[in-house]
Amino acid sequence: MPVARRETSDCRVIGHVDMDCFYVQVEQRKEPKLRGVPTAVVQYNSYKGGGLIAVSYEARAHGVKRSMRGDEAKEACPQIQLVQVPVARGKADLNTYRNAGSEVVFILSRKGRCERASIDEVYLDLTDAAEAMFMETPPESMEYIEEEVTKSHVVGLQCEDGNDPKEEVRKWLCRSDASYQDKLLACASFIIADLRMQVLKETEFTCSAGIAHNKMLAKLASAMNKPAQQTVVPHSSVAGLLESLPIKKMKQLGGKLGSSLQSDLGVNTVGDLLQFSEEKLQQRYGINTGTWLWNIARGISGEEVEGRLLPKSHGSGKTFPGPQALKTIGSVQHWINELCEELSERLHSDLEQNKRIAHTLTLHARAYKTGVSNSNRKFPSKSCPLRYGTVKIQEDALTLFQAALREFMGSYNCKTNWSENNNWGITSLSVSASKIVPIPSGMHSIVKYFGGQSPSGSSLNQPLDNVINEAVPPSSSGTENSLGLIPYELPVRYPEEDTAMKHSQDCLDQQDLLCNLSKKVDGLTEESSLMSPTGSGDKRKQSEQHRDSPAKKPSVVFNTSSLKAIEKRKREGKKLQGNCSITKFFNNYPNSRSSLEQKNITNAQGSQSASGSYLTSDRVETSGESYHDDIHTNIADYSAANVPHGRQAWSYNIDEIDPSIIRELPPEIQEEFQAWLQPQKRLNVVKRGSSITNYFLPNNSR
DNA sequence: ACGGATCGTACA
DNA sequence: TTGTACGAT
Known part of the structure; x- marks a missing residue:
């Protein structure tokens, strides 16, 4: 339950954008x-x-x-x-769909702090942008208004018969005697309408939006007029809006808590909540929830827009209803392997595109048990430190499953053939990765180097499998990493380290090891630089790069396929500039295929083949008020810095690298290194080809 | 045989 | 910290 912060003023301007179906x-x-x-x-x-x-x-x-x-x-x-x-x-x-969602977030983050609330929902803090607009061109001074804005809906605005609703909206937006706060809301309406047009032109997606003075009301408003419309909630309309609003319509009250309010307190609308004192609500629902309820009844919600464009966790799961329930360890292992393969692929993408590492692996399952008395016991979830590499994740997940199954079956009669007996069945399985943190900027080169290869499954990614690899799952054999390497002193300093990496020791160890090996590997590439057309001429030091961008200037890296799609559509969109109405937009698209549509098909296929993620180097920087976190900012700035192609230059002497490191690797890993280096180069060359080349790239899906 | 697959948060 | 419960979409 979100805790409303009382000290937060409600003089903010918040937008909520919701993609339509x-x-x-x-x-x-x-x-x-x-x-x-x-x-x-x-x-x-x-x-x-x-x-x-x-x-x-x-x-x-x-x-x-x-x-x-x-x-x-x-x-x-x-x-x-x-x-x-x-x-x-x-x-x-x-x-x-995830990639398509990233396209949208990318565009929406241009005008202010932006929080990715789900795959298709975004919150925006437009306070600064609205204030800036008010200073420059206050709504009452505007002579021309884009049509789309006049189709906003204004909660509580009366439109007498015979009047043109658009004109009424225009008058409200440009009212010179409005309160300052409502003028800011009006400014935000212009900004949001513009953003929605940009989203449409660059992605072909329509969305709806709500504009209000906090997240809760903005979210409420965005759902009021769909699809492809927007709704603003003036301060004076809040009480009236909430008064008759069914309690279950309110976010967080659609479940048991809302039901309890109805059945236990007789609260059917948000307005009904006003009768109850804060103490009464706290006594019934606890201190935090009680205060939260008291506040939302008054339209108060102090939740900040978080400034987070990326998900906090990744998961992969599947249900096995009824007859499909899994009844053998073998079938469970098979599905765990499949799920872990997907998860691993997504973790590699995240590492490569966003420079983040996940630190916890969790396994969830649902199970039933037949015959025995306590047959519907909960199947416990289990987690352990996450080791990168598909096989490692698969092994660890299976270990977690077995631990949970043992617990589920009870420790008593599990001695015999507990594993293959048919008195249990698994009806759902999922694995997820969480505690995802940015890696120190000094590590980015290795990510770039390793990141450019194809994802899970193939032997090509084995080197990385073993690089970030220290933590050990429960009941695993030893604590040494699989390379048998002893991390030594880091060659570079990481100022962020104290803040970013203090969670646990294994984080640091992973960084050490990662850096350690990356150094060695780089030595290898340097020697074979004939094959590397991407050898970087960019020898700028980190400090110089930081100087280029203000400390608080956030930047974000997006996945290549999304960006290419956006850039392409952006170019196309210029031709459509004259058309400023969202509802008219698709009139330009006859049902038969236009040339633009044909391009889109090409795009889609290009995206799919690129989703395998060997296209790594094209990165784009976007700015706006985003990350509140210095670490995020540093990382993002660095990753978005000018690194045209290939790996980053190293800041230490190549001679210091111990070439024997490769010989320390297990033989099969050494072989994989060599096998891996070849296609790496080839793919990099292909990448720079035209989109036609892209079109014929082998599809990565299996 | 449950809307499935994923996300996020609060709390013990 | 791990594991659970709940909520949303």
């Missing part, structure tokens, strides 16, 4: 024939036509709802188009 839009962009027709996205076709996870507004008009089965949807709307979620490794693969 996002997965559907992603599929419609890929297949423009689906535009304008009832469409839904389903996963798992086999059972009753699969489960719907996104429904277009045309389909909603026919009564189709999320959580329906594909068959039901067909029943309600026979002409509905059902698109399947991509499948990889026998499970749903949401990567295309």
Whole structure:
């Protein structure tokens, strides 16, 4: 439960942006024939036509709802188009939607602090931007107003019969006698409308938005007029809005707490909450939740927009309902391997693109037990330090599973053949990686070096598997890393280290080891630099790079495929500049394929083949008020600094490198090093080719 | 046979 | 810190 901070003033301007039926839009962009027709996205076709996870507004008009089965949807709307979620490794693969979400966040982060709330939702703190606009061009002084803004909705604004609602909205936005706070909200409405246009032009996605003086109200507002519209909540309208709002509509109150308020306190609307004293609510729901409830009843919410563009954890999971339940260790191991492979791939992408390392691996499962008395006991979740490398993650996850299963079965009769006996069944499995922290900037070169290769599974990534590798899962054999290397003194200093890496010793050890090996490996490349056209001429020191960018200037690195898609659409968008209405936008897109649409298909395929992530070097810097954290800022600045291609130059003497390090590696790893170096170069060359070359790159999916 | 796959937070 | 419960989409 979020804790409202009383000391925070409500003189802020917050926006909430919500993509409209996002997965559907992603599929419609890929297949423009689906535009304008009832469409839904389903996963798992086999059972009753699969489960719907996104429904277009045309389909909603026919009564189709999320959580329906594909068959039901067909029943309600026979002409509905059902698109399947991509499948990889026998499970749903949401990567295309994640990447599409990144495109949007990238654009929205231009105008202020930006928090990625979910794959398709973003909060923006527009206070500064709105104040700046007010100083420069206050709304009452504006002579021309873009049409899109006039289609905003203003909560509580009365529109008498016969009046043009657009004109009423324009008058409200430009009212000279409005309060300062409402004028800021008006400014933010202009800014958000502009951002939404940018999103549309550069991604072809529509979204809805809410503008208010805190997150809670902005979120509420963004859902009030969908799709492709925006809603602003003036200060004077807050009480009236909340008074009749059903309590369950409020974020965080859609579940048991909301039900309890209804049944135990007779609270049906947010307004009903006003009768209760803060003490009463605290006594009933605890100190924090009580205060939080008291505040939201008054439209008060002190939650800050966090300034975080990346997810805090990655997970991969699958359910095995009913008959599909897993009953042998072998089948469990198979699925754990699949899930871990996906997770590992995403961890490598995160490392390469965002310079972050995850530190905890967790395994969750659901299970049933037959026959025995306490048959519906919870299957415990287990976690351990995360070691990078697909195989390591797979092994550790299996170990975690076995520990949990032992606990689940009880320690008594598990002595015999507990593993292969049929009195248990696993109905869901998931693995996740959390505690993801940025790595010190001094480490970036090794990431760049290792990061450019294809992800999990292949032997190509084995070197990295063993580089970041110190922590040991429960009941594992030893504490030495698999290379048998002893970390020694770091060649460079990391000022951020104290703050960023003080969680646990194993973090530091990982950094040491990573640096240690990277140094050696770099020596190897240096010797074989004939093959490396990417040898960096950029010998600037870190301090010089920092001088280039202000300390508080945040920058973010995005995945290459997303960026390419954005840049491409941006160019195309220039041709459409004259059209400033979101609802009119798609009138430029006939149902048959235009040349633009054809390009989009190309883009989509390019993205897919690039998702394997051997395209590493194209990075883009974006700025705005973002990270509140110095470490983030430093890291981001560094990673976005001018490093055109290939690895970063090293700041220490090559002669100091001990060449014997390679011989210390296990023989098979040595071989993999060599095997790995070759395709690395080849891919880098291909990467710089045209998009046509890209088009023919081998697909990375299995 | 549960809307599934993922995320996030508060709390013990 | 780990593990659980809950909530959202």
